[in-house]
Amino acid sequence: LMSAHKVKCPVVTLGTLGYADNMDRAMGLLTPWSFVPHLFLSDINHMDFYQRAYNVYISLYDAFFRHWFYLPQMQAMAERHFGGVIEGPLPHVNELVQNISVMLINSHRSLDTPRPSMPGLVSVGGIHIKPVKPLPAQLQRYLDSSADGVIYFSLGTYIHSVDMPSGHIKILLDAFAQLKQNVLWKYENATIDAGLPPNVRISKWLPQNDIFAHANTKLIITQGGIFSTQEGVYWGIPLLFIPIFGDQHRNARKAVRAGYARSLLFDKLTSDDLVQNIQLLLNNSQYKQKALEASSRFRDNPVHPLEEATFWMEYVMRHSGAPHLKSRSAYMPLYQYLLLDVLGCTLLLVLLIILLIIVIVNVLKRCLALRLKANEDRQKKQK
Numbered sequence: 001l002m003s004a005h006k007v008k009c010p011v012v013t014l015g016t017l018g019y020a021d022n023m024d025r026a027m028g029l030l031t032p033w034s035f036v037p038h039l040f041l042s043d044i045n046h047m048d049f050y051q052r053a054y055n056v057y058i059s060l061y062d063a064f065f066r067h068w069f070y071l072p073q074m075q076a077m078a079e080r081h082f083g084g085v086i087e088g089p090l091p092h093v094n095e096l097v098q099n100i101s102v103m104l105i106n107s108h109r110s111l112d113t114p115r116p117s118m119p120g121l122v123s124v125g126g127i128h129i130k131p132v133k134p135l136p137a138q139l140q141r142y143l144d145s146s147a148d149g150v151i152y153f154s155l156g157t158y159i160h161s162v163d164m165p166s167g168h169i170k171i172l173l174d175a176f177a178q179l180k181q182n183v184l185w186k187y188e189n190a191t192i193d194a195g196l197p198p199n200v201r202i203s204k205w206l207p208q209n210d211i212f213a214h215a216n217t218k219l220i221i222t223q224g225g226i227f228s229t230q231e232g233v234y235w236g237i238p239l240l241f242i243p244i245f246g247d248q249h250r251n252a253r254k255a256v257r258a259g260y261a262r263s264l265l266f267d268k269l270t271s272d273d274l275v276q277n278i279q280l281l282l283n284n285s286q287y288k289q290k291a292l293e294a295s296s297r298f299r300d301n302p303v304h305p306l307e308e309a310t311f312w313m314e315y316v317m318r319h320s321g322a323p324h325l326k327s328r329s330a331y332m333p334l335y336q337y338l339l340l341d342v343l344g345c346t347l348l349l350v351l352l353i354i355l356l357i358i359v360i361v362n363v364l365k366r367c368l369a370l371r372l373k374a375n376e377d378r379q380k381k382q383k
Contacts, residue, residue, distance in 0.1 A: 001096035002082045010101040010321030012313050017226060017247050018107045019115065021059055022066055026097045027118040028327030030337060033059050036115045040250055045113055098330050101316045101323075104309050106226060110297035111233065111254065119325045122312050124305040126298060128227055129234050132213040142201065143211070146182040149218035151278065152211055154186035156225040159244060162188040168269060175274035176200050181218060181282070184211065212237060219281055224248030224263075229255060236295035238287040240277055242266050259290035 004011045015023055020039045021031040034052060037044045038059050044051055074093045082090060101120065108125030135143065143150055153172075155161050161169075169192070176183045177197035187202035196202065208228070211217055212235040222228045224243040229251045232239045239261040241252035255261035262277045281287050303311075316322045329337055 001093065001100075002078050002086070002090070005091060005096055006082070006086050010316050011096075011099070012102045012104065012316055013100055015103055015105045015107075018112060019105055019121075021062060022097075023103050023105065023121065024116075024118075026100055026330060027103065027120045028330035028332075029116055029118050029121075030329075030334075031059070032116065037113060038062065040247065101321045101325065102312050104312065106230075108230070108298060110294065110300075111230075111258075118327055120322075122308065124309045126230055126234060126301075127305040127309055129209060129231055133207065133210050135207060135210050135214070139207075139211075142182070142184075143214045143216050146216050148180045148182070149216050149282075150211075150214070151176075151179065151181050151183045151219045151221060152206075152208070152217055153183060153221040154206070154208065154228065155223045155242075155244075156228060158225075159223055160188045161186065168266075171269055171271050171274065173197060173200065174271040175278070178271070178275050179278065219278060221278075224251045224255075226251055230298070233260075233291070233294050233298050236288075236292040238281045238291050240264070240281055242269065258294060260287055260294050262287075 001011060018039060024031045033056050035047070037047060037051075037055050041051075041055055041058065044055075047055060071093055075090075078090055078093060102122060103120060104122050104124045104127070106125050106127065107123045109123065111125065134140070153161075155164075172185075173192075173196070176185075176199065179199060181199065183200045184206060185200060185202045186204075186206050186208075188204055189202075190204065192202060209231055212220070212231055217235070217237060219240060220228070220232045220237050221240045221242065222232065224241045224247075226247060229239065233255075239255055241248070241255065241261055241263040242265075243249045243252045243263065244266050252261065252263040256263050262281055264273055264277060301308075335341055
């Protein structure tokens with residue numbers, strides 16, 4: 001953001017994990033916590049009282065943490081690296097966030113809770129899914145010859161299978177050895193210490209999206225990263241989640257609730273549980289049917305998400321940052337956004353009117369009392 005400020009150019013950002021409250025606020029929208037769950041609670045569609053109370057608590061905690069810790073840390077970092085580069089006092093990071101033109105959000109209406117939006121918030125879930133490319137010849141033959149299908153297993157980019165405890169690797173291999181399907185495992189070493197069953201093939205790198213597109217890919221075992229989850233949904237393949245941290249638990253819960261996935265706890269993983277869940281996902285046709293339904297909804301877009309993202313980036317460039325997309329509410333203090341000043345003035349006016357009525361009534365009562373007393377005195381004198 002500071003670099004963009006230095007060269008005076010507009011900013012388009014990408015939110016990889018989906019919508020967050022601070023993104024709404026940057027675009028001038030206050031997230032309604034009554035029905036929009038926090039980023040890490042977004043698998044909850046219908047919140048009861050307890051869930052709404054917890055949603056308010058965690059959302060407030062997030063807001064205070066961002067305001068009192070995260071943004072000051074970012075400001076200090078900006079001062080260190082840009083203090084001698086940009087002339088004059090540096091703008092506050094929060095001010096630069098408010099000046100973001102468009103936010104591209106890795107979210108899709110078929111997978112995420114409906115929420116209010118602004119023109120500068122653009123959902124581009126699935127932007128990373130590219131057209132299928134031909135597989136390497138050896139891998140193509142492997143998939144084609146797998147008569148019983150292939151199970152794909154990967155822990156994603158940030159977690160490496162090679163770093164798993166040896167006990168977990170043994171659990172996985174014992175489970176895979178009991179399957180009739182072949183297993184493709186993204187394993188970061190060329191070899192594995194434990195004995196490799198004949199139906200398991202390991203590789204340091206695999207063209208994941210192209211493998212998912214193959215008709216013989218029957219099941220995906222994943223840690224639950226949002227990109228792998230979206231790819232699995234796109235290709236209509238049931239998923240078995242083994243979430244470990246971050247948004248993975250949320251993604252797993254959402255997929256399980258949608259009916260095309262099952263989930264296991266990493267710390268309590270056993271070979272028997274693994275085999276049982278794999279068999280359920282492969283043999284119960286409802287999981288595949290739900291996966292295909294989710295795929296149909298995920299693919300039903302007016303344009304490909306990459307095209308939409310490209311359009312909005314070019315739109316921002318064509319219109320000098322497109323300031324007309326930004327609501328004035330992005331720059332309003334909270335009391336104005338919530339109309340607390342108007343409400344306060346209205347209440348004050350109502351109180352003044354009530355007070356005036358009370359004063360007038362009291363004055364009229366005194367006048368009436370004086371008049372009645374005067375009449376009584378006059379009548380006494382006449383007697």
